[in-house]
Amino acid sequence: FTEVSARSGLRIQNPATGLPMAKTLAVAPIDLNDDGWMDLVVANDTVQNFVFTNKHDGTFQEVGAQSGVAFDSYGQTRGAMGIDAARFRPDRALGIAIGNFANEMNALYVAQPTKDTLVFADEAITEGLGPASRLLLKFGLFFFDYDLDGRLDILTTNGHIEDDIEKVQANVHYRQPAQLFWNGGGNQTFISATAAEAGEDLFQPIVGRGSAYADFDRDGDLDVVMTQIHGSPLLLRNDQALGNHWVRLQVIGPEGNPEAIGAWIHLRTEDGRRISRQVMPTKSYLSQSELPINIGLGRSKISEARIRWPDGHEASFMAQPEQTTLLRRN
Numbered sequence: 001f002t003e004v005s006a007r008s009g010l011r012i013q014n015p016a017t018g019l020p021m022a023k024t025l026a027v028a029p030i031d032l033n034d035d036g037w038m039d040l041v042v043a044n045d046t047v048q049n050f051v052f053t054n055k056h057d058g059t060f061q062e063v064g065a066q067s068g069v070a071f072d073s074y075g076q077t078r079g080a081m082g083i084d085a086a087r088f089r090p091d092r093a094l095g096i097a098i099g100n101f102a103n104e105m106n107a108l109y110v111a112q113p114t115k116d117t118l119v120f121a122d123e124a125i126t127e128g129l130g131p132a133s134r135l136l137l138k139f140g141l142f143f144f145d146y147d148l149d150g151r152l153d154i155l156t157t158n159g160h161i162e163d164d165i166e167k168v169q170a171n172v173h174y175r176q177p178a179q180l181f182w183n184g185g186g187n188q189t190f191i192s193a194t195a196a197e198a199g200e201d202l203f204q205p206i207v208g209r210g211s212a213y214a215d216f217d218r219d220g221d222l223d224v225v226m227t228q229i230h231g232s233p234l235l236l237r238n239d240q241a242l243g244n245h246w247v248r249l250q251v252i253g254p255e256g257n258p259e260a261i262g263a264w265i266h267l268r269t270e271d272g273r274r275i276s277r278q279v280m281p282t283k284s285y286l287s288q289s290e291l292p293i294n295i296g297l298g299r300s301k302i303s304e305a306r307i308r309w310p311d312g313h314e315a316s317f318m319a320q321p322e323q324t325t326l327l328r329r330n
Contacts, residue, residue, distance in 0.1 A: 009060040010040075012050060023047050026285050028096065030085040030278065031262065032111075033118055036312045038262050041069065043080035043098050053118065068120040069096060069109045078104045082141035082211075082285035087276040088152040089189060096120065097129070099138025099156050099285070102165075102172055105130035106138060106156065128190035129154065129181055136176050137161065140211030140284040144222050146198070148244035148296030150275055151183035154190060157226045157285075159207035175205035178226065202236055212283075214290035220246040220322060222294055227287075245297040245321040251279050252328045253310065259291050260329065262310040269300040297321065 005011040014021045023045040032039040037054035044050065048070035052060035064070035072078055079101025088095045098107040106129045109120035124130035133156065140157030147153070158176040165172050180198050181190035195203050207229035213222040221238040228234065253260030263279040277295055281288045301321060308314045309329050319325040 008058060009055075009062065010052060012062055021047055022050065025081050026083040027282070028083045028085045029262070029280060029282055030094070030096075031264075032094065036310075038310075041083065041085060041096055043083040044077075045079050045081070045101075046077055048077050049080055049098070051118075063118060067118045068122070072104075072107065073122050078107070080107070081137075081139045082156070082283075082287075084142045084154075084283040086143040086152050086278070088143060088183065090185065090273065092274060092276055095123075095143075097141055097143065097154055099133075099141040099158075102137040102160060102169075103134060106133040106141070106154075126188065128188040128192075132181075132192045133179060135172055136179065137172075138179075139209045140226065140287060142211065142213065142283045142287075142289065144213050144289075145183075145294070145296040146180065146222060146238060147182070147240050147242055148221055148246045148294075148298070149183075149242075150244075150269065150273055150296045150298045150300070151185050153183045153193075154181040155179070155211065155213075155224065156181075157206075157208035157211035159209065159229065173205065175207055177203040177205050178208060178211075199236075199239070201234075206231060206234070210285050210287040212287040212289040215248070215292075215294055220248070220294065221296075244299060245301060247295050247297065247302065247319040247321060248324040249293045249295070249319065250324055250326045251291070251293065251307070252326065254329050257310055260310060260327075264308045265293060265295070266306045266308070267295065267297075267302055268304040269297055270303045271298075271300040273298075273300070292324070 012021045026043040028041040040052040042050035051064040051067045051069050080098045082099040085096045094111040096109040108124040108129045110123045112119045136158040137160045138156045143152040156179045160174045163174045180193040182193045210227040216223045223238045224236040226234045251260040265277045267275040
């Protein structure tokens, strides 16, 4: 290997000291401007977040401050931990969700409808992801459709770093429950789910760190793994029984990218909804989720399905509900 961080534009230095600026805990690879090239969003702890846009020549340009992702709404840095990015609303707006330190809300940077300019705004408060998360220290975080209704929900895995934090902050605990934010699709997108709705096991207090999802039992819905300090990993089986339809897509790319990392799946359902999912296992905090894509359809079915491969080639395909479809790029 050859170290190319500096010449590729990925080594950011503090202009005052000349020392590396980053304190990185997670990264989200995502095509931010829909130009077919992978960009990077970097979650940094107590220093500004980075956004690296791909310049198509092996180099990147850091535009975190200009794009609105570097700081919070008051121009302050936060203790950013886990990260994920997805198109989570009916308007297919791209959202970057970041779990932050205790006494800091989750961030939800949403792409704004501007022309030829990459601009995000933190909509965590208005979208229902902010205030409920303030007291918790969020590590693992990802978008996933836990009830197969076709809308992406958010799960955070939480736990403090100080085992005696209660001595100085009585309302903050070392062991903390996970949070599940259900995407209801309304004016306030996310609503905090309760144990009555998602089961008590999901919310047992742990010193949570990494988290990932996969359909372990192959029943169509996504199960969850959480890691914890001072304990074994938790495997949480999803036993929802709402009767919603789903499809599972196994995507195989060509030589050089056999997992088809970066491919986009675009579906249109018979009830008029548009659903987009990226093939990207890298998400959360020190975690990787499964590569096959499970997509919930609610009570509807697919009317149109297309894949855009990482090289830009697009193709239509057919997928039957409650089955796995293999998509291969020849």
